[in-house]
Amino acid sequence: MRLADALHTQYQVIHALVIRETRTRYGASSLGYLWALLEPLFWVATFYGIFAYAHRHLPGGMDVAGFITTGIIPYMLFRSVLTQTMLAINTNKPLLFYPQVKPIDLAIARILLETFTLLSVFGLILAGRGLVLGVWSIDNVLLLLGGLLLSGLLGASVGLAMMGLGVIFNGTQRWVNIVLRPMFFLSGIFFTANELPATMREYLLWNPVLHGVELARDGLFQGYIAHYADAGYIVAWIIGFTYLGLLLERLSRRRMRLA
Amino acid sequence: MISLQHVSKAYPLHHRMRTVLDDISLDIPPRENIGILGRNGQGKSTLLRIIAGTEQPDSGSVTRSVRVSWPIGFxxxxxxxxxxxxxxxxxxxxxxxxxxxxxxxxxxxxxxxxxxxxxxxxxxxxxxxxxxxxxxxxxxFDTYLIDEVIAVGDQPFQEKCREALMGQNDRSSVIIVSHNLGTIRKFSEKCAVLLKGRLQMFDDLDEAAHVYKQAQ
The missing domain is CATH 1.10.8 (Helicase, Ruva Protein; domain 3)
Known part of the structure; x- marks a missing residue:
């Protein structure tokens, strides 16, 4: 009974937070939710131009729009979910005065909103691509969704850990941003693991985000098989950081000074 | 009933832990107003946040069988x-x-x-x-936790707040912390004094006032 009560309260809190976050982030501008679409669309358009100019040849019968989308969206799922979660306490600290609101709720609300937003964006771009190119087939829906969701969960778990660490060490967020900057170039947005020289591939496959991108591409394109992607590898990262994140969240509850 | 059992809390200050609340036990029966008198920086607000559940004590426990508000006043x-x-x-x-x-x-x-x-x-x-x-x-709420809030807003609104809180007295109660005895007098007949992390309970406000003044 007490567990049921606790779960009900947590549901109420997270539900209220998601509504509040949506209003705060998208409600103030007249373009609203469209902003969420603009960034990925901008990237797709840019690389469309660059690839056409450079005569980039894509393996496995991939089209540029699909290739870039399956690169940029898993990357953004990782990166935006991470950043949003990491900053959850900084932005919403006054809310922690309400006793039933805990740091973990702030994090979960942001994870849900960001993941759902980017998945919708992915769906919309895919639909747009279908309308323009007439390509509607998805090779393996589960694999595609798996690649996307694992990338989001990876961002969520690292973000949670960094949120907790940020309470203990002030400069955490700045360092995370510096460390993550090269990820844009290392996560397979512009290349596939199959094309890489063996020595380089060995190193780049340490990056779990690359695995997420590879899984998504394998899922979307019939002609592409991600020989080197390993879902279990991403899951191991997620479990590790979630463990660390939950631990630090508990610690941060005690360390935080509200007044 | 709100019950605090051996609650302690310390904060880091200049790389040393400074004890703010030192082994505080307190039982507040339902529908009983109580005032907590203490100087600024003596841990009044911390105590209120711990009663609310906004903050956890380092040791000890808090149990609440009534619906308690958040600390009103921020x-x-x-x-x-x-x-x-x-x-x-x-x-x-x-x-x-x-x-x-x-x-x-x-x-x-x-x-x-x-x-x-x-x-x-x-x-x-x-x-x-x-x-x-x-x-x-x-x-x-069954219990409203108030942190010297009555000093906010203009005079008529302050009066309105006080009346609203007192008007609900038959079904709810107030726990108020303040450095001002006058503020507490408006709400409660019982008073505790928070001094150097320890809490002393008085049934008589004047006695509390005496101890409080002596300590200054």
Whole structure:
């Protein structure tokens, strides 16, 4: 009974937070939710131009729009979910005065909103691509969704850990941003693991985000098989950081000074 | 009943831990008003946050069998981008209250009028305080935790707040912390004095006042 009560309260809190976050982030501008679409669309358009100019040849019968989308969206799922979660306490600290609101709720609300937003964006771009190119087939829906969701969960778990660490060490967020900057170039947005020289591939496959991108591409394109992607590898990262994140969240509850 | 058992809390200050609350035990029966008197920086607000559940004690435990408010007196988790109404809706959602009823009550009590539908960043500090107080009054708590809040807003609004709190006295109670005996006198007949992390209970306000003055 007490567990049921606790779960009900947590549901109420997270539900209220998601509504509040949506209003705060998208409600103030007249373009609203469209902003969420603009960034990925901008990237797709840019690389469309660059690839056409450079005569980039894509393996496995991939089209540029699909290739870039399956690169940029898993990357953004990782990166935006991470950043949003990491900053959850900084932005919403006054809310922690309400006793039933805990740091973990702030994090979960942001994870849900960001993941759902980017998945919708992915769906919309895919639909747009279908309308323009007439390509509607998805090779393996589960694999595609798996690649996307694992990338989001990876961002969520690292973000949670960094949120907790940020309470203990002030400069955490700045360092995370510096460390993550090269990820844009290392996560397979512009290349596939199959094309890489063996020595380089060995190193780049340490990056779990690359695995997420590879899984998504394998899922979307019939002609592409991600020989080197390993879902279990991403899951191991997620479990590790979630463990660390939950631990630090508990610690941060005690360390935080509200007044 | 709100019950504190051997509650202690320390904060780091200049790389050393400074004890703010030292082994405090306290039982507050339902519907009993109580005032906690203490100088600034003696841990009054910390004690109130621990009673609320906003903060956890380092050791000891707190049990509550009544519905306790958040510590009223901070200007609220009001998000400046959102309107007063949206903030009121948030609070009613996290307490599982009827959103329509709560927003109507906040609008009425806060006297914000048209501003209720404008972003909080356009409010004056007095208006923010009115919104915050109205939000806490719109939710039915058994015990209201008050942190010297009565000093907010203009004179008529202060009176209104006090009347609202006292008017609910038959079904709810007030725990108020203040450095001012006069403020406490308006609410409660019992008083505790917080001195150097220890809490001393008095049934008589004048006796409490005497001890408090001696310590200064």
């Amino acid at each position: 200007s609220g988790g009001a998000n400046p981008v959102l309107t007063g109404e949206e903030n009121a809706r948030f609070v009613s959602r996290i307490y599982g209250c009827d959103v329509q009823a709560v927003t109507a009550r906040v609008l009425e009590f806060s006297e914000l009028g048209e501003y209720f539908y404008a972003p909080v960043r356009t409010y004056s500090s007095g208006m923010k305080a009115r919104l915050a107080f109205a939000m806490s009054m719109a939710i039915e």
